[in-house]
Amino acid sequence: MTSTDTTQPITAPFLSLDAVRKTYPGVVALDRFSMEVRPGEVIGLVGENGAGKSTLMKILGGVTRPDSGTITVDGVAHDGLTVEQSIGSGIAFVHQELNLFENLDVAANIFFGREPLRAGPLRLVDRARLRDMVAPLLKRVGANFSADAPVASLSLAQQQMVEIAKALSIKARLVILDEPTSSLPIAETEKLLDVIKGLKAEGISVIFISHRLHEIERVADRVVVLRDGTLAGTLAKDGINHDEMVRLMIGRMLKEREKAGEATRAPGSVALSAEAIRTSTYPDRPVSIELRRAEILGLAGLVGSGRTELARVLFGIDERLAGSVTLDGKPLNVTSAADAVANGIFLVPEDRKLTGILLDLSIAQNISLPNLPAHARRSLVSTGAELATAEKQKKNLGIKAPSVLTRTGTLSGGNQQKVVLAKWLAMNPKVMILDEPTRGIDIGAKAEIYGLMRALADAGVAVLMISSDMEEVIGVSDRIAVMHEGQLSGILDKQDFSQENVLLLAVGKKPKLLQAAGGVQ
C-alpha cells in the first residue's frame, strides 16, 4: 500500500491482502486487489453495486477462495481462508440483514449454541452465569437495553448492537459492518457510529461498508474505494471527502451530481388534477394536487405521511373513497391499474421486486407485459415484435444485461429499475408517477434515472416523484409538494427550496418563504 500517508505504522497490520484475484464465469470480480487493516483502524469501504465488495467479503469470511493472491492474518500467510480460519482469527461480520432470533432474548441470541450450562445430565442453561457474561459485552457496545429484553422489542440499531456484541463475544479483532445504517433513521445511526468509535478505542479494527458517504467521512481513518473489481484508490484521513469518493467510485466527476438538470422549458398546462381525494389510510383528510405537463413535481414528507397511498389511488390500485380526478380537463374515473394504464398514467412503484417487475420473466417479457396486445397478432404474442421493442428500450435506457432474454431477477437494482421505466416509456406516458425511484440504486444509475425523468418532463410528460431523499427532492424537482399526516401541507417553488423548508412542512409547520404569496394552503 503505497498511497497511504497516515503516520508510520507502529504496529504490524492485523490483516493484509496482496494481489488478490477472483473470477466467476465471464466476470473478473476482483483483480490485483491489495489492502491492509491495522489494529484499531476504521476502514471505510465504498464502491458501486457490483464493484467487488461482496466478493471481498466472501473471501474474508472464508466462503470463497481467491484464484490467486495472498491473505496474511496476524503475520501468517494463506492462499485463502476457510470459514473456520476466518472465525478463528477473530474476523466477525455484521450483515445488513440481521441474523437474530426475534423470539429469543438478547442474552440467548448472543450466546446461542454456546450457552453456559449447569452441572447435571439435563444440560440446563445457567441463566445467572449467562447474564454475567452478557453484561460486560452490552456495556462495551453502549447498549441501553437489558440482556433479557426480547429481540423483537428492540429497534433496528439496538438489534445491530446485539450483533456487534455477538461479534465481541467471540473475541473479534476485526468487525466488518456491511451497510449497517442503510435502514436506520438518523438518530439511530448516531448511536451506531458511536459504537464504531468505541470498538476503535479498544484496538479492534473495523471495516465499514456504506453507501452513505457522509457517515464514512465521519468515522473512517482511511477509505478504500473499489471500482470494477480493482482498487480505484485509497484516501487517507485528511483526504476523505464526499466528492473525491464519488470521483473514485465512478471514475469521473459527476458534474451535475444527483441532479436531473434544469428544466429547459416552462411548465405546461395541468395534465392531471385531483380534487379532494380521500384515501383509505386517511379517510378524513382530502388531498388536492395538480400535476403539470413538462414539470417534475417532487412529493416529500415523512414515511407514513400518505404519499404512497395517494399514488396508489391515482394509479387505481387502491380505492378512491371520495373526490374527483380530471385528465387533460376531462373527468376521469380510474378504478383499476388497467384503467390508469389505458389513460397513460403510469406508476413506478416503491417496491421494485414485489410490484415493479416480475423477477422470473425476461427483460423483454417484462417490457411488453403492459402493452401485450400491441405485440400480438390475432391474440397470439409476436415474439419478434416483443424483442424489437425490448432491444430498442434496452439501447435507449442503457440497460446492462447479456440480452433482452435475461431474467430480470439476475439484474442489479439499477438495471431492474430501468426495466420498470422501459415498460412505461415504450407506451407514451402522459403522467408518470415514480415512488422512491432510486432507492437502493448506485450513484451512476441514479444519475441516469434522473436524466430520464428530466427527458420525460422535457417531452411534455407530467412527472410526480415521491422521495424521502432530501438531496434528491431538492436537486431534481421543479416544485416540491410536501405531505404531513395525510394532508398536503404546502407546495414550494424553486426559490424557496431548502432542506429546512421541506422539513418544516413535513412536520406540519410553516416554511420560511421569500415571498409572502407562497404556495402554502
Add this chain to the structure above:
Amino acid sequence: MSKKDLGLLILILVVGAVVTAINPRFLSAINLANTSNLVALFGILSIGQAFVIITGGIELSVGSLIALLGTLFIDFIAVRELDWPLAFVVIIMLGAVIGFVHGWLITRLKLQPFVVTLCGLLIYRGVARFYTADGTAGFAFGQNFPTLEFLTAGRSYGLPNSFIALIVIAIVMWVVLHRSVFGRYLYAIGKNEEAAKYSGIRTGRVIIAAYVICGVLTALSAIYFAMYTRSISPASHGQFYELYAIAAAVLGGFSLRGGEGSLFGVVLGTVLLQELQNLVNLLGIPSSLNFAVMGGVILIGVLVDQQWGVFRARRRMIEATRRNVAGAPAE
C-alpha cells in the same frame, strides 16, 4: 419440449417396456384402446385443472361436478328426452357458469380457492345425490344415440374418438397457454399477481377466465365419462377425480404456487397415471393397492425431479469452478 417433459416421456416409455416384458398384453390393441380412452377422459379434465393451477389456484370440485353434470346430462337425454346437442350445450354452459361463480367468489370476494372449491365439492355431490334421490341415472333398455355414442365412445382409424378429441383440445389449449396473450397473462399472474396488476393487467378477469375454462373442460369430460359408464350412481361417480387431475398436473411439472408448467407436461402426467392404473391390473397387483401405487410413484417422481435439480445446480458450480481454475493462469 422441456427437459422435464422429456424426462417424463422417458419414464412413461420405461415403465411401458417393463410392463410389456412381464405381461405382453399391455401392447395389445384392446388394452391400448382402453387405456387411451381413459387417458383422453382424464386428460381433458386435467388440462382444465392445469389452467387453474397455473394461476396459483386449485379446483377441488371437479370430481363432484363430473357426477352432477353427468347425472344431469343422462337425465336430460334419457328421461326428459331433450335433443342431445341441446343437452350438450346446456351442460357446457352450466360448467362455464359454475366456473365463473368460483372465479368471481375468488377474485371479487377474495375467498381462497381451496375453500370455495371445497365447498363446491360438497355442494355438487349433495345436489347430484338429491337429484336422483340417491338412485342411479342411466339409459332405458333400447335407448340409442348413434351419433353421440360414435363421437364419445366410438373409434376412427382404430383410435378412440375421445382420444382424438383430447389431441385437438390439447393442441388448441397449447396455443392458448403457450402462445396467446391470455396465456402470457396466466403465467405472469401465477408468478406474481401483484406485479401483474401493477402492469395494468386486469388480473381478476384473467383468473375468472381460467376457472371458466376449467368448468367448460370439466363439463366436457363429464359428458365423456357419462357416455363411458352409461350409468351413474352420484354417490361415487367421479370420486377423487379432482385428485387425479391435480396429480397429473403436478407430475407434469406444474407448481401449486403457480406460474410453472406446460400443457404437454400435464398430458404426459395423465398418461403416466393411467399407465400405472393399467399396470396394477395387468401385473395382478391387488387393486386395493391402486392408490398406494399411484401415491408412491408421484412421491418418487417429485423427489427425483427435485434432487435432479439440486444435482445439476451443484454440477454447474463445479464446472464453473473448474473453468475458473483453468482460466486463472492465463492472466
